[in-house]
Amino acid sequence: MSKYSLTILAGLFFVLAVGLSWTGTLSSYTQLILMFVGVNIMMSSSLNLINGYMGEFSCGHAGFMAVGAYTTSLLTVWFFTTGSVFGSNVLPPAWAVALFPLILLFGGVIAALVGLLVAFPSFRTRGDYLAIITLAVNFIVKSAIENIQPIGGARGFMGMGRVVNGMKAVADIPWMMIWTWIFAFLTVLLIKRFVSSTYGKGIIAIREDEIAAEIMGVNTRRAKMVAFMLSSGLAGLAGGLFAHILGYINPGSFGIMKSTEALVMVYLGGMGSLSGSVLSAVLFTLLLEILRPLQLYKWVVVPLILILLMLFRTEGLLGHRELTDVFPRLKRIFGSREGAHGAL
């Protein structure tokens, strides 16, 4: 029974979030925050795969998010809406209901392919040098979009709101809330399964000692490629959701600031801790909202918190551990057959 309690809890949360949004009990502002929490969970846990589990330092995660966001947005707007950029709709707007998740996945695949831009250099360099490359990829993606005028360039791209409205015309339910949390759960599940398989543990061995990993039979090139593609693909999914939640995107929102946010969440939660990433995504998103009255000073307070965290708790909230390791009692409820390092 305890094996399923996490799934049950997640399901309960999902039903509540969607149900209360549907009845209108939650204000649209609260709904927005709730969806951002989901997107941020995807961002932090996917980045943790690289920075925490594989031990590389990727600091351009927002670049992959941008690729996913633009790919899905362009496709949905082209297919389902009538506008100045693509002309009249190709498919009936109602089809968006069925095709949206597929387009989202396609955006993830494209982001994963862009992830190869980082994966290939990672065969030859690591550490600081690879970090610079990830930074460069972030800038390349951002400036490339800024300079493609037909899709809005630096002004940004919109029309996704009409796509979501098209879905709402079919059935008036909180579509984006549903998709965001489904994909957030799937992301966490997918990463958990990956890192607890012998196959996926190869990337932890790379972090611990790459030469030993290679000599003891881990195909490090393939492992790095899979890890980078998985991580950037999931960031692409997050981007696609983000774009359709907001209804408007511009290259500026996928800059180094966004990448830093993802990094902060990973380090706040703890490297190599999936429950840490989820926890910190929730805390961080809420914190940013609570500090909103401070306006720009928010960006003084948040980094300050990070400095304090690094001083007093270098490992993050749950460094290399999961919630069940910190509170062993949880094991009775969320017991896992994997034991110490497998449980969420």
Next chain:
Amino acid sequence: MALFEVRGLTHFFGGLRAVSDFNLTFEGGELMGLIGPNGAGKTTIFNLICGVYHPTQGEVRIEGRNLVRRYPHQVTAMGVARTFQNIRLWPEMTVLDNIRVAHNYKLSYGFLDAIFQTSRYRREEKGIDRKAEEVLEIMGLRDYTGELAKNLPYGLQRKVEIARALVIRPKLLLLDEPSAGMNLGEKEALIGLIRWIRREFNLTVWLIEHEMRVVMNLCEKIQVLDFGETIAQGKPAEIQSNPRVVEAYLGKEID
């Protein structure tokens, strides 16, 4: 056909000749020692064989198949396993996970199997768990299964490293200074362990060793390297009395 053959192995680091014209043949079942002063090129030879470096010249064959210019994980899959001079376990992983990850060389399931936890994935993971526990049992490491590798005492870490190499079911086991950092009692135990795993797993063992007590006691044949060149080979007694070996280790007598 010989089990393992090295022909004319030569390697340059820039202008430095680290290994020159190294030759070796194993018919199978040998216990061979490789000794030499510091910097003689011993570990370099191991690295050349394992695919860490690609040799400038020469060929290496196991059961007739060429090992040169392959990736390390491919060499592993062909039946060559090794341990390291300064222990290279994965410190933040448990002993069990250290052993499990070594099964990567022959995983038949892929990424999607792991994500969807297909029956192939479950079957294979179950097999890996069983085999890992078997090896830990045989090596007397059962009590440390869940321990992080870094928390084990030095002697046990060596043992885990050897266990990890055995998982690969190697035909040839390379041990790089297995007794480094061990006390007298641990060294005695190590000699017994190496003899025993060779018999038990039907291995050919090739070891680099500085500790003469261990080499002379353990090895049936010894090869001596100095400045990348083989200066002597033979039985332990012959090596001990060979003037060139004495010279390499102690220096030439001034007349």
